[in-house]
Amino acid sequence: MAQAMEKITLSAARDIPFNKLVLSQQNVRKIKAGVSIEDLAEDIAHRGLLTSLNVRPELDDDGNETGIYRIPAGGRRYRALERLVAQKRLAKTAGVPCIVSKGETLEVEDSLAENVQRVSLHPLDQFRAFQTLREQGLGEEEIAARFFVSVVTVRQRLRLASVSPRLLDLYAEDEMTLEQIMAFSITNDHVRQEQVWDTISRSHSREPYYIRRLLTETAIRASDRRAVYVGIEAYEAAGGVTMRDLFDQDQGGWLQDPALLEQLVMEKLKADAEGIRISEGWKWVEAAFDFPYGHTSGLRRFYGEQAEMTEDELAHYDATRAEYDKLDAEYAAANEYSEATEQKLEELGSELDRLNDRPYVFDPQEIARGGVFISLGASGELKIERGFVRPEDEPKDETDLTDDIGDDHGAHDSARPVTGAGGEGTQPDDEDETIKPLPDRLVLDLTAARTIALRNALANNPVIAFVAVLHAFVLKTFYVYGSDSCLEVTLQSARFSQTPGLGDTVWAKEIDQRQEGWGQDLPKDPNDLWDFLIKLDEVSRQALFAHCASLSVNAVIEPWNKRTRAIAHAEQLASSIGFDIVEAGWTTTADNYLGRVTKAHILQAVREAKGDQAAELIGHLKKTDMAREAERLMTGSGWLPEPLRMTNGEGIIDSDAAGDDAVEPEQAETTEIEDLPAFLLEEPEASSDGADDTESEINDEHLAAAE
Numbered sequence: 001m002a003q004a005m006e007k008i009t010l011s012a013a014r015d016i017p018f019n020k021l022v023l024s025q026q027n028v029r030k031i032k033a034g035v036s037i038e039d040l041a042e043d044i045a046h047r048g049l050l051t052s053l054n055v056r057p058e059l060d061d062d063g064n065e066t067g068i069y070r071i072p073a074g075g076r077r078y079r080a081l082e083r084l085v086a087q088k089r090l091a092k093t094a095g096v097p098c099i100v101s102k103g104e105t106l107e108v109e110d111s112l113a114e115n116v117q118r119v120s121l122h123p124l125d126q127f128r129a130f131q132t133l134r135e136q137g138l139g140e141e142e143i144a145a146r147f148f149v150s151v152v153t154v155r156q157r158l159r160l161a162s163v164s165p166r167l168l169d170l171y172a173e174d175e176m177t178l179e180q181i182m183a184f185s186i187t188n189d190h191v192r193q194e195q196v197w198d199t200i201s202r203s204h205s206r207e208p209y210y211i212r213r214l215l216t217e218t219a220i221r222a223s224d225r226r227a228v229y230v231g232i233e234a235y236e237a238a239g240g241v242t243m244r245d246l247f248d249q250d251q252g253g254w255l256q257d258p259a260l261l262e263q264l265v266m267e268k269l270k271a272d273a274e275g276i277r278i279s280e281g282w283k284w285v286e287a288a289f290d291f292p293y294g295h296t297s298g299l300r301r302f303y304g305e306q307a308e309m310t311e312d313e314l315a316h317y318d319a320t321r322a323e324y325d326k327l328d329a330e331y332a333a334a335n336e337y338s339e340a341t342e343q344k345l346e347e348l349g350s351e352l353d354r355l356n357d358r359p360y361v362f363d364p365q366e367i368a369r370g371g372v373f374i375s376l377g378a379s380g381e382l383k384i385e386r387g388f389v390r391p392e393d394e395p396k397d398e399t400d401l402t403d404d405i406g407d408d409h410g411a412h413d414s415a416r417p418v419t420g421a422g423g424e425g426t427q428p429d430d431e432d433e434t435i436k437p438l439p440d441r442l443v444l445d446l447t448a449a450r451t452i453a454l455r456n457a458l459a460n461n462p463v464i465a466f467v468a469v470l471h472a473f474v475l476k477t478f479y480v481y482g483s484d485s486c487l488e489v490t491l492q493s494a495r496f497s498q499t500p501g502l503g504d505t506v507w508a509k510e511i512d513q514r515q516e517g518w519g520q521d522l523p524k525d526p527n528d529l530w531d532f533l534i535k536l537d538e539v540s541r542q543a544l545f546a547h548c549a550s551l552s553v554n555a556v557i558e559p560w561n562k563r564t565r566a567i568a569h570a571e572q573l574a575s576s577i578g579f580d581i582v583e584a585g586w587t588t589t590a591d592n593y594l595g596r597v598t599k600a601h602i603l604q605a606v607r608e609a610k611g612d613q614a615a616e617l618i619g620h621l622k623k624t625d626m627a628r629e630a631e632r633l634m635t636g637s638g639w640l641p642e643p644l645r646m647t648n649g650e651g652i653i654d655s656d657a658a659g660d661d662a663v664e665p666e667q668a669e670t671t672e673i674e675d676l677p678a679f680l681l682e683e684p685e686a687s688s689d690g691a692d693d694t695e696s697e698i699n700d701e702h703l704a705a706a707e
Contacts, residue, residue, distance in 0.1 A: 015095030228380025294495030
């Protein structure tokens with residue numbers, strides 16, 4: 001006969017006065033975690049004690065109950081009740097719901113079991129509960145206050161309402177992770193969410209960052225300079241939609257309507273340009289997102305002069321400077337750090353900078369014929385380039401050519417070669433007392449002799465020879481319509497306007513800064529330039545010479561002009577000055593190389609830089625993803641495309657120039673590859689490389705705004 005199963009008897013529940021309860025030393029919770037005691041006390045005061053305490057009667061030496069009960073499980077609740085009693089919000093004798101244990105297990109076991117067996121609320125259940133409370137009239141701040149969580153946490157949970165119900169069901173069934181669901185919540189488009197899930201569910205790549213990339217591939221980041229310039233508020237007021245990611249740092253989200261954004265940018269740029277033209281009086285103002293590199297070539301540049309300080313400003317500057325110097329000297333001698341002194345020095349320094357950064361004042365006559373270029377800076381600020389005159393706007397009666405002709409007529413009539421009536425071979429009539437102009441041939445012979453003598457004298461004076469060449473260079477570089485030099489030295493500067501992004505490089509910015517700095521220092525009248533250069537110190541003179549000479553460098557290989565000898569000389573020049581384009585800051589990216597070549601070239605680059613194994617890992621990707629992953633893999637490798645590598649004297653590519661970290665063929669198989677995203681392990685799709693490249697190029701064109 002089968003033995004009957006013994007029935008379980010639960011421990012009894014009863015109310016025990018608070019002053020009869022004490023904490024057990026066997027409670028396993030020693031470290032503070034979760035909701036604080038203060039918050040728990042407020043929650044109990046608001047809704048009462050939801051969970052009973054687990055207690056055991058304390059026994060004396062004879063085994064009799066003393067009337068005191070120890071708490072092995074529920075210590076935080078006891079501390080919260082204790083806080084309410086101390087605040088006189090709860091009576092000492094108030095009954096506390098307790099489960100009185102029979103004592104058949106160890107106290108420490110009860111404490112451990114209560115905490116180990118506890119299961120945290122599923123985020124989806126929390127979201128649904130928060131959503132129910134909001135539907136019943138509670139706001140996000142009130143929900144956060146009642147449950148002692150941050151408002152951000154409440155908003156993040158409520159954000160899950162933007163996710164497709166189908167995807168939420170998959171999450172509830174553990175077929176998706178919370179991180180994946182959070183990635184999908186950046187958009188409210190359920191159809192697009194499900195399309196992306198269907199796409200990634202068939203591949204190995206289900207990483208949250210990859211989900212975000214697919215959902216935002218046609219959007220523009222809020223940190224983009226165009227979005228910063230227009231402002232998210234103006235964009236949304238015009239009907240634009242912004243995707244937000246409350247679960248990750250999104251720099252303000254993604255703007256989903258690139259066409260609307262660019263329309264707003266152009267409208268604002270034109271309005272700002274017109275405002276500058278009217279308020280400052282310029283003849284013309286051109287506005288664009290960007291201008292090609294060298295867009296000011298052929299235009300005369302003029303500069304304004306910084307406004308002089310008034311007597312009050314000068315007195316204020318001297319007083320601020322003296323106060324700054326005194327405080328700085330005292331602080332330098334002090335032994336202790338002083339935050340107040342640091343702050344005061346910063347305030348005084350800012351005031352000095354404000355006084356020094358006075359606006360530049362331009363000649364009204366130059367403004368009336370000059371113009372301005374307005375574009376967007378890298379951080380979304382207006383980039384304003386003032387003071388350019390077009391050739392057709394130069395006054396005919398004030399051009400340098402006319403001035404030179406006028407000066408020649410007025411000052412050198414007696415020396416100007418003029419052919420007499422008898423022709424150049426006609427000898428002057430010795431009996432004619434009238435002084436006639438010298439024959440052309442005689443003037444030519446005399447001045448030829450003077451030129452040869454001057455050449456010889458200049459060759460024996462290297463300092464003035466340097467100044468003379470520098471004078472010719474500066475005239476060509478800074479004075480488009482300046483006076484001529486007697487030196488037949490030419491200086492040409494190629495524009496390279498067809499290369500996108502060139503003006504944003506650190507090298508172009510440094511060149512522009514030097515050009516701007518010297519332009520401010522040089523005299524406005526080219527006729528005063530010689531005296532300026534003579535008085536200039538030697539170091540500054542050499543720096544100016546190097547700047548002008550550098551602008552004539554042209555190492556471009558053109559399809560119609562290989563310029564073999566010039567390129568060879570460029571490499572000699574680079575070698576002589578120790579030039580290394582990698583050290584100068586050039587790195588291979590998807591924008592400047594990898595995204596502009598075929599997949600075969602991309603794989604070749606990765607193979608040379610990181611080995612065969614790395615190339616194999618990305619060989620199955622589409623071209624766009626392949627270029628991006630190749631850029632990531634090759635970061636820091638120093639690899640260079642062939643046109644950028646140095647060659648030796650025999651025209652052979654120097655392997656060292658390909659980067660110190662480039663992998664040799666025999667080392668390729670042993671190269672350790674850094675961890676790659678999961679989607680790099682996808683199976684290749686059944687499509688030809690040619691079709692894939694074409695599709696990627698088309699997509700790249702459509703996504704240009706997003707990039």
